[in-house]
Amino acid sequence: MQLQSIDKQLYRSRLxxxxxxxxxxxxxxxxxxxxSLISFFPSETGSHFHWNLLGVVVSALGLGFSLLKLKTHPKMKEVVYVWLLKKELNLIYRKNRKLQAAAEQGNADAMLALQFSYEGSRQLWQLDDNTIVMTSLNAAQSKLDGLIEEYNLQLDISNYQSGLLRQF
Known part of the structure; x- marks a missing residue:
């Protein structure tokens, strides 16, 4: 996945x-x-919980199917990008301890994954106006920058691919 520039206003309105x-x-x-189910199959006891539950489940499945079909629509581009970015950041977060340990040992792939995570999180938080946690992100970025300098590496987040995470 590559980070893309997203217009915040357009993203918020489409979301x-x-x-x-x-x-x-x-x-x-x-x-x-x-x-409809209640009118076709009325209950003598007056409890229609199972019909109401079935209505919600069928509607949720239909909505999920509709969203899957519509995700390629041009007007969904920004929303789908953010969904995919959140998915990718979640994959990285689940491996965060191993990535941190490997980065401290000088593993360039671990540092690349962490750099992507920090850049993606920064973009996501700015799109969602969640800037409260930026100080912790900046501290983690500073620590990573120190490791990059210590091991004399050059990282290009455009080289990041989720396949890098398999080794951790």
Missing amino acids: NIVIVACIVSLSVSSLAISQ
Whole structure:
């Protein structure tokens, strides 16, 4: 995965549209399905929990399928990019302890993965206006910069690929 430049305003507006569309479609379709099932198969006891649950499950599955089909749409480009970036950062986070240990031993791939993680996190947090934790990110970046200088490495995050994480 490569980091891309994303227009923050465009991303936020498209994300808001996706969120509202998901909420509305999930609400409307789950109610429509459950009410249809209740009208076709009424219960003498008056409990329709299972029909309501089935309506929500079917609606959630339909929404998930729709999002998978729509993820290649041009208007979803920024939202899908951020979803993929979050997925990649999560993969790196799960290996963070091993990456930190390998980076301290001078492993260039570990340092490259950490550099990608820090750059990606910085971009993600700026897109989501989550700048509160930037001080901890800057401290981790400074530590990594010290290791890069100590081992005299040149890192280019455009060389990062998730396959690098298999060795950790």
